[in-house]
Amino acid sequence: MNAVDQLALTLTDAPDEAQKAAISQGLGAYNDAVGGTGDYQPLAVLVSDTETKAVLGGLFGGSYRGQLFIDRFFLPENLRGNDLGGRALAMAEVEARRRGCTRVSLFTLSFQAPGFYLKQGYELAARLDCDPPGATRMLMTKRLTAG
Numbered sequence: 001m002n003a004v005d006q007l008a009l010t011l012t013d014a015p016d017e018a019q020k021a022a023i024s025q026g027l028g029a030y031n032d033a034v035g036g037t038g039d040y041q042p043l044a045v046l047v048s049d050t051e052t053k054a055v056l057g058g059l060f061g062g063s064y065r066g067q068l069f070i071d072r073f074f075l076p077e078n079l080r081g082n083d084l085g086g087r088a089l090a091m092a093e094v095e096a097r098r099r100g101c102t103r104v105s106l107f108t109l110s111f112q113a114p115g116f117y118l119k120q121g122y123e124l125a126a127r128l129d130c131d132p133p134g135a136t137r138m139l140m141t142k143r144l145t146a147g
Contacts, residue, residue, distance in 0.1 A: 040064040043095060045088045047075065059088055061106070068096035068144075070106035073113075085113075089120055097144050104144060110136040 012019075032038050044060040059073035070092065075085050096104055105125070108114050114124070117140045126139040 035065070038064060039099075041099060043068065043092060045091050047079065047084065047088060059092060061092075063096055063099045063101050066100060066102050068092065068099075068101045068104040070104065073106065085116060086120055093142075093144060097146070102144050103141060105139065105141040108138050108140055110134075110138065114138050114140065 028038060028040075040062055041064075042060070042062045044058060046055050046058040048055050057075040057079060059070050061068060061070040061072070063069075073085075073089070075088075079085075093104055104122075106117070106122075108117060109130070118124075120142070122140040122142045124138055125141045128137040128139075129135075130137045
């Protein structure tokens with residue numbers, strides 16, 4: 001019997017932490033063996049109410065192998081348009097530079113904030129058509145210069 005014949009493929013929408021760790025650790029070990037030891041570090045910039053300390057928005061992601069990737073960035077509508085988003089993004093970029101990153105990247109949707117990112121010096125690296133019909137997922141990236 002072939003070793004592959006003894007394996008099962010399972011589709012789930014709720015992998016547990018141990019299942020995700022098996023995949024993440026396996027990929028991490030491979031990357032470390034081929035590309036040298038990894039240096040993943042999480043990063044978040046939180047926008048909080050000064051009185052209640054409640055987090056109202058912000059961004060989070062992580063730096064890895066010379067690049068910061070922003071996974072999520074959200075500000076409630078009442079906090080937009082006053083440069084708070086630009087300041088949060090700049091804070092993340094300063095920390096990315098301190099960590100030795102030379103690039104920052106993120107995905108946004110055409111109905112989210114591509115104009116905001118363009119104003120912050122990001123460039124469009126890729127476009128992917130997606131749902132809803134007419135929407136586009138965009139990979140935005142920015143080269144970080146010393147500073």
